[in-house]
Amino acid sequence: MRSLRTLAALAALASAALLAPPAQAATTVQASAATIYRGEGDQLLRIRATTKPGTVKITHDGEGYFSVWTLSPSGKEDDLLANQVGAYKGTAPFNTSTSNKTAAFSIKADGAWTLQVLPLTKARSWSITSRGIGDDVLRLSSTSRGLHRLKIRHSGDGYFSVWTLDANGRTHNLVANKVGAYNGAVSLPPGARYASIKANGAWSIVRR
Known part of the structure; x- marks a missing residue:
């Protein structure tokens, strides 16, 4: 009789566990x-x-x-x-x-x-010299106009890219695209307001 009671108790516990809601992930x-x-x-x-x-x-x-x-x-x-x-x-x-x-x-x-x-609009401010490690998004105070130069460096060994986005946050121009270390100078396209950086190492962007 005791063994039957024990089995019944174990069955009740198992049933309660199955019916319990899953943990919030x-x-x-x-x-x-x-x-x-x-x-x-x-x-x-x-x-x-x-x-x-x-x-x-x-x-x-x-x-x-x-x-x-x-x-x-x-x-x-x-x-x-x-x-x-x-x-x-x-x-x-x-x-x-x-x-x-x-x-x-x-x-x-x-x-x-x-x-x-x-x-x-809460993206990190895009200062004259911006530095970071890994992926990031930068924001200019106003949309770019005229001719400006970007000096870009990346020290990682993986994929590296810099896309500009327009004032509406839409894809604008691909200004850097390389696997591994990168060191180059490109123009900042007129109409750019944001930059999206993909990197696996340290990088810097200097605007002039």
Whole structure:
């Protein structure tokens, strides 16, 4: 009789465990203009679908493969915001094409991560000399006019690119595109307001 009672108690515990709601994998914090998501491992974050360009500040402290994609309302992958093995820290723009409409962020991770979603207007100020490590987004105080020179350096060994975006946050011009170290001077296209940098090492951009 005692063994039957024990079995019944174990069955009740197992049933309660199966009926219990799953642990929350991501938390959301609203702070002024920013929305911050925190989680661990793979996650699909649904948001209110938007065509408005913005930026995402991203961190990951895992050791394995890490990526963040934007998804359209149909589930199509659009913008690859982060793509790295191991720890990651960077900022990337999204909805830079007029055809994009973001309805979710798809995260692949083996560690803890954060996503801070901000308006594009909150991007880091693009000073005369701007420096950074890894992916970033820069913002001019006004749209570029006339002839200006950009002196660009990159010391990483992976893919490096610099895209300019127009005042509406849409893709404008590709001004640097190289795998590995880069050292060059290019013109700043008229009509540029933002710069999107993809890098795996230290970089600098000097405007003249």
